[in-house]
Amino acid sequence: MTVRQPRYSKEEFAQRGDALYNSQIRSQVEEGNTGKIVSIDIETGAFEVADDIVNASEHLLAKYPDAQTWFIRIGHRSVYHFGARSVRETL
Structure with a gap:
């Protein structure tokens, strides 16, 4: 198995991932999928929901x-998240 090496700092990973999600992906996946996970390739913008x-x-x-x-x-x-409280966003 090949080990992938990160090509970006943690900060740039977060910035790119959040920007892609908010600008392109959120509107496509949000309805009916609350709680599911989106995996995003921060270089191509490709994503999967599971x-x-x-x-x-x-x-x-x-x-x-x-x-x-x-x-x-x-x-x-x-x-x-840790603890008993939910961290659900208020939309």
Whole structure:
């Protein structure tokens, strides 16, 4: 198995991933998919939606093996959270 190396800083990963999601992807995936995971290739803008991070990643990497992957949980500020309180966004 080939180990992919990040080509961007953590800050640029986040900026690119969030920008792509907000400008191009959100409107396509948001309705009816709250809580699902979006896996985004921050270089091509390609994305996959799945119930969990593993399946979203596997589906994207099957099409784009060298993807620089950013993950977002639809309708939430973060993929994971700690504690009993929900971090759901107010839209």
